[in-house]
Every structure is written in structure tokens, then in C-alpha cells.
Amino acid sequence: MAQLFPWLLPQASSVAPGIDFVYWLITVVCVAFFLGVAFFLGLFVFRYRQGTKVNRVLPHHEGIALEMVWTIIPLIIALGLFLVSTVVYFQTVRAPKDATEIFVVGKQWMWKIQHPNGRWEMNEIHVPVGHPVKLTMISEDVIHDFGLPSFRLNMDVVPGKYTQTWFNPTRVGRYHIFCAQFCGTNHAIMGGYVTVMEPDDFEKWMQTGNVRATTASEGERLFRDNGCTGCHGPNSNVRAPSLNGVFGKYRPVQVPGDAAWSPTLPATMVKADYRYLHDAIWTPAKEVAGGYKPIMPSFAGRLNEEQVLQIIDYIKTLQSSSGTSNGSAEGYAPGPGTVQSGNAIGLSSIGDARSGRLYGGSPTGDMSNGIDREATLDEPFSVGRPGDAATGRLYGGSPTGDMANGRDRENIFHGGGAVSSMGTTDRSAGGLRNQNQDRRGGLNVYNSDNYIKSQVKDITGGLKSQSPAGAASDQY
């Protein structure tokens, strides 16, 4: 379809052809219906206008048969369209099992993205082509919506609640992210790009930049620094539930509701998923783990959403038998893990290994992961300087995502900022030619951004071949 009609959006994800099929199916039905109605309207108005000599004798003004025909036929068509659409939707709504999980935190007015290996990005997501990516998203303030028209994707990003969506990019290129849900003043420029790369390029990209710590190991640090180990740690005297292997399991909780908590409250089973763990950190009194007193303090305001995500990711790694809790009534099994690791909660190596395995194609095993990274960091600019233009700050040695955020925000507000400067084909292909395109200044995030044309296949060519911009474009 995209080849036939170059002005249509490219179909850049695995679900796009299916959704476009539904779209055009419905459109064809609509056009047929509209032309039918318009034809008869026009015919009747012309033929039976006042003064024409035609037979106007009509014995009936109501016909059950005709009414049934034009009730039931549209009904069948509508149900058919519903079925097709729903089948396609349910084929595409669930993320594949092997999808890589990327965290997205939306806030006014930027997207913060964290890769599983701990790499942060602002308003940019780099992904390898052909590998499904699952986005776990939360907002820090108002409702946003992660919109990716080229992937036929929209998903709300809601504060206080994780939402998930996924995509499997099928074409190399750069695709525009939009915020679809009105989120305040700079809603229109809350955007960014998904850069789909060849797996090899992606591997190179992934091993450069500010890889500081994995999400999980960062979560471990937070877990320790915020005193979580004091109760949930292995040597604690406080009676608190074990977090060992809790993720994804059903656990009994007591829901006080409006009433005061009492030990006799009935327990309900709740799955310890992202939602539950998030709420357990922010509003622990809402659902109290069964058999424990509601003594956990709320961490709302002390941790931001990214940190909560990191802690949950850390809790997810506690699937092995290493004990993290003490004094717990159930689930406490002082297994060999405690002995083995010596450092009961120091599972960062596992976290690293996890990240190394992600994206499938990595040849590096668990142990070699760290070494690879070392090697890359030794010669950080050898992979292609132009990549720097696209992902600017990532080389730049800013060790924390937060500081970079501040800078990006500045840039967004002063125009020619993070989004626009990262957006151009020309810059990522080696030139800084369009630097002065921001003629109007101000919030002209789209100024240097040739929207449709920028989604060209060889945008990552800069990484490989330093090909000029002209050669890279015009595949449509």
C-alpha cells in the first residue's frame, strides 16, 4: 500500500498492515454506503423536483420488508466489520513473550526512556529492527498518550498506574512520537523519535553512551539507600513480607478500605505485578500484605516514578532463592542463595546478565557483558561520530539521566532544542547544515523536521557509512 500511495504513512511495525487492512476495509464500506445514499438523494431530488412530469402515485408510505432489509443488511455489515476489527485487535494487543521491556516515564513535556541495561534517553528510543519491544509506561503528572502513527499505535500514559503497549518495528528509520493526550501548555512539542536500527548498529549503539548501571542494580542501590533493607532485608528484625520471588505471584492482601486496619480483615488474592508493587510503595496502607501489620511508610514524594520503576525492576530480579526477608511467616526459606551470594541482595550481576541477553542477537554471554562494555568505553568515539548528533548527550558523559533532563527541558523551551536538533536527516548523516533553520525561534520544534521524509530508511547510515543525506532519503 505504501508503495502505491507514497503520501500515506509508512507501515513501520508488525501490526500496521493488519490495522491498515481494517482501516481500508471500513473506508471502502463507508464510501460505498455514502455513494449509495448520495446517488439516491441526487436521483430523487432531480427526478421528483417540483414540475417534472413523472408518476408520483405511491400506494404505501411504510414497508416492513424494506425497513427490515435496510436494518438487517447494515447490521450484518456492522457486525462483520466489528468481528474483523476485533480479531485484528486481539491479535495485536498482547505483547509477545520475548519482547524487550523498556520503561517510559512521561512528564510535562518530555518522554524519559530507560533501556533494560540502564541506559537513559530523552525523547528518543533506539530499538533494533525486527525485535518486539514492550513499553511499560507511567506518567509523573498528568495523563499523556504515547502516540506513534507510523506504528499505528496510541496508548495513554496515566499517572499512578502502569500501562503497557508494544511494537515490533519492521523497517529501519526514524519515526515521530507524538503526545496524543492534551497535557498542558507544550503538549504539541512533547514528542520525540523512535530510531529503528539494524541489529548490528543497535548493538554498537547500545554499548556506547552513558551506560551507568542497570535498572535493577540502580534499583538495588535505591532499595538500600531508602532503608528498604531495614525491614525487607535478610537480617532484619522487623517482621515484613519477603520480596523474594514475589513478582508475578498471587499473594493474600488485606484491604482496609475506609475502615481501620485490623488483623481479622478478610484477605483477597492479588497479583504482585507492577501495579501492586507501585501501590505498595506509594500507598502501602491500601492493600496490606496478609499477615503483616500496616507499618510500612509511604514513599510517595520521596521516590519519583523512575525510581519506583527501578526498585520494582530490582524486585523482579529477586526470583532466585536468595532470601531478602527476615521474620516472615510464610515464604521464608533460608535457601542456599543466601549462602552462595554472600551478599543477599547484591544481585547486580544477574541484572547485568539480563540486560546482556536482551535483544536476542547479542553474542555475549552473561559474563562477558561487562567486558564488552569496558572495551567500548575505552574508545567511545570509534563507532561513528555522527551518531553523536542524533543522540547527543548520550556520549556526553552526563552520568545521570536527571541532569540531562534538565538540559533537554531548557532546550525545548528555547527552541532549536532537543527534539528539533535530533530530528534531521542531515545532521545525523554528518552535517550540521540545518543549524540555522530555526528562523522563527521559539517553540518551533518541527521547524527543522521534515516530518514524513525524515522517516527514511538509511538514517542510521551515518553510523555505518557516513553517506550523505541526499542518498539516504527518497525511498518513497
Added chain:
Amino acid sequence: MLNTPNDRPEAATGGSIGPDGPMEAPGQSTIAMAANGALVADPGDGIRREKPYDPLTAMGVPQETYLNNDFSWKSWVYTLDHKRIGMMYLVLLSVMFTLGGVAASMVRYNLIEPQGMLGAEAYNRWFSAHGIIMVFFFLVPSIPASLGNFLVPMMIGTKDVAFPKLNLLSFYLYAFGACLGLAAIIMGGVDTGWTFYAPLSSTYSNGMVVWAIAGVFLAGFSSILTGLNFIVTIHKMRAPGMTWFRMPLFMWSIYATSLIQVLGTPVVAITLLLLVIEKGFGVGIFDPKLNGDPVLFQHMFWFYSHPAVYIMILPGMAVVSEIIACFSRKPIYGYKFVAFSSLAIAVFGFLVWGHHMFVSSESPYAGMVFSLISFLVAIPSAVKVFNWTATLYKGSIRLTTPMLYALAFIGLFTIGGLTGLHLAALATDVYLHDTYFVIAHFHYVMVGGAISAYMAGLHFWWPKMTGKMYNDAWGKVAALILFIGFNLTFFPQFLLGMWGMHRRYHAYPPDMQFLNIMSTAGATVLALGFILPGFYLSWSLKYGEQASDNPFGATGLEWQTSSPPPLTNFDMVPIVVTGPYAYDAVESERIYEKEEAITREVRERILAAEAERPQKERTVV
């Protein structure tokens, strides 16, 4: 004039247009059809009576009407007359429509350039003002409060609504609410959009949200009271012989609208009140930082606001049914199907709110159910369109201004309704959610549908309401301009939506500039199309020729009284003996031919006389 339900003769069995109805019978009964709403003194002898002899009329004293019986300002401010209240609504609605249109112009002006001409802050306030004014202060009250207030008692043959004081209260609630809404906009504006999504509106917005919400809250109560009034009026005050199936289809749609208003509006009122409580007192209801749930707000908001769409479009369908029947000189095809489809839309309309939330972390299975019901709601709308089209078959069609608007309504509403299928389907809604496709879709329904119908109704009943005729040629020109301007404005937005231009963007990728400029150009034409009727309708008030009682030859009780109607609507209690659409295309065609023949004859004689004149010159004056 008292019209208690008990003194009504038992209604004849059978519907209005059943096979035993007089309209089927040939011969003299054909003439008798015109007697719908014949006065008591005129029991169906087939000839539309002149008014009873009135010495004052004979002496040239103008007949007393609801407009000229009192000219003091108090007589307007304290009036309990439904017609005057309807006229006051009409004036205030016109003001609100103008203001909302100005805001729309600013929105389109901003989008000329990809960077935006106004900047984010100003743009957000303009589009919010446009949405709030147009939805809450224009579209929801538009047809029911102005035309409905004027016509509901007249169409069922009574002298006023059931609760005249409540009616006046509802007008003042609306007026006060509109003032609050305008105050919010003047004092700094609202930057949340008309949807007021929490927690943006409750915690993060720096606009005058509370004022705007207070205005919407009051306007909502106005809407509830109007709906309540109409329901009671329709149930209890119908004229003798006016059975349910002898009511014009206008009444059925207004009845369905009123049901939605009474059942749905309290929900949005409570929702907005909760929002104010959260904003003002920090009670956590919607903001997750206060342990609230932002998705709850969307559920409660759309539980009203989707049916509210039907509050806007059902009265439009009401108007179009009347006009199509009148100007094709035929009874509406499938009266009962059209009537019940209105009720079906009202019922289904309450069950589809979740289709606004397919991507709001709603469960896919809930989404599936909402999608299914959303597809089903298309069926009654389709049935209406088919019936209107079938009504034109073998009619005697006059393309007057109201008819042009009505035909435009059918075409544009069909496009708007069909593109709703894209948004009811789960797979495509995930793609098109919150893009300009949605904007185009609902403007086709709201502007192409509801406002076209509003204009149609205004032109149709203008002679009855004001007693003056407007210039039909100007009306046709304006209708044509509106049609062109509308399509030029909103059709490109379908393409913009497919390209991924999202709603409420003050800046957009430059590749989309061409379509946006097209849209803005169309909006300019559209504005011209709305300014024109403002001029020629106002002009007609002073200089227009006096309208006859029934200039369009319509049936329906409101046409059986004088134009403008007397204070009590009817000189005598009308007794209804036939159905609402006693039109006959064959008969009207015969009359038309006769009139044409006479006209031709007269013209020929005049020409002949002219030709003879030189010969007889100066002999006779």
C-alpha cells in the same frame, strides 16, 4: 383553553399513517388530509379556515401576537411565555455561537503556520474556549432550547409547557452559566480543553477552571430543567386526539433528547463538582497523588458526554424529519421506524461511552463490548437516513433554503456517522485516537449535522417565529457557501489525522501545512456562510415582508395558527384527527401545475396587453 388530559376524547386506534388513514383514500379525502389540526369550529370539512371574523382585523388593527401584546422590558424579563423564552434563547445562543466561532477562527488562524501564530498558551486557551462555548453553551441547548421551546407546545396543540416558571428559571440558569463561562475566558481563559481531564484540570492547570466548571454546572441544570419540562409536557399536555403516533417526528426526537438530558446531565454535574472539590479542598478523587483515579474521571465524564452528542444530533434529526416531509410533500417513510430509532439511539447512547477510552488503560475485553455497542448504534442512524431518502421517492420536491440545509444534513451526517465506524473499531481507533480524524469526524456530525439542522430549522420556522419572510435567494446562496466552506474546512482533516496530526497541537510538522492552510481557507468561507444569514435574517425583521400563516404549506399544528402566534398559541383548542404528515405529492403537483398554468396565462395576457398598447396608445390610461 385548559387542556387537561381528561377532557381529551379517546384517541382513535391505529397510527397516523396506517392503511385506514384518510390519506390513503382517494377523492375528497385527499383534500381532507390538509385538515390536520383543524379547529373545533372547523371539523374536517377540508378547507383551511380563515380566522374567525374579527372586527379589529377588519379595521386594520394588527392582530395581537406574542410579540406585540406588550413592549415593556419587564414583559420580556419576567415572561413565562414559552415563545418569548425560546426567542430569548435564540438571541443568547446566537451570541454564544458568534463567540465560539471567533474562538474557532483563532484556532484556524494559529494553524496557518507550522510553528503556530499565537503560541502555545494563547492557542490552548482559544481552543478550550471554542470547545466549552460550542459544546456546553451552544450545541447542547441549541435546538431544544430555542426551537424546542417555541415549538413543543405548539406542535402538540397546547398553550405552554407544563412548568412555565421552571422554563424561565432554566433560561436564567443558562444565561448565568454562560456569563460565568465567559467570565472564565475573559479573566484568563481555561487551558484544559472542554473535556477537563483530571489531574490536568484539578492540579496542573493554571486557567480559570473553577469558573468555567461553575458555568457548565449551571448550564447543565438548565438543560435538565428543559428536558424535564418537555417530558412532562409531552406526556400530559397533548391536545385532544393527539396520540403518540400522531405526534410529529420532531416531538419523538425531542422526547428522546429530553430523556438523555434528564438522565445524563446530573452525572456530568456531579463529576465536575467532584473536580472542584478536589481542586479546592484537596480531596483525592481523580488525582493519583491524592489516591484518586484519573481514569474514573474519564468514565464519569464520558458517561454524560457521549450521550450529550446525541443531545446535539437528535434534535437535528427532529428538524430534518419535518423539513424533508414538508418540501417533498410526502409523509415520512416509515414513521414508526424513525420514531423508535430516536429512542434506540437514546438508549444505546448510554452504553457506548467506553469507546472514548480504548487506549486509556481500559481492559481489551471491556473495549470489545463498547466497540460492539458502538457499531450497533450506527444502525438506527442508518435507518433514519434510509427513511429520509426513501421519503423523497415520488415526492414533489421544492429546493427551498430549509430543504437545502436538510439535504446537506443528510449527506454530511452520513459522512460523519460512517467515519464513526473507524473510531468504533478497536483496531483502527488505536491508530486514529485523538488525531484530526476524530476532529473531522465529530465536526461532520456536529457542524455538518447539528448546525446544518439548526440553520434548516431556523429558516423553516423563522416566518412562524417572527412573522417575517427572509429572502430565499440569499438563503440558498448562504447554504451553498456553508456547504462548500464546511467541506473545505473539515475534509482535509481526515487526511491530517491519517498522517498522525494529533489534536490540540499549536505546532505541527511542516509537511502538514498545505492541508492546514486548506482547512483555514475553508474556515474563512464557512465564517462568511454564517455571517450572511445573520445579516439577511436581521434585515428581514425590519424590512422583510409579512409572512402568511403557512408560507410553506406545511401540516402540523404550529402552522394552523397565525404568524407570529397569538399569546395563547391557538384561538381554540385544536382537535387532532389525522396523522402529522398529511401531505400528498400528487395533489400538490396538481395544484402546482394549475398555479403555473394560471401564472403562464396571466403573463401571456400581460404580454398581449403590452403588445396591444401601442395601438391603443393614449386612448385609455
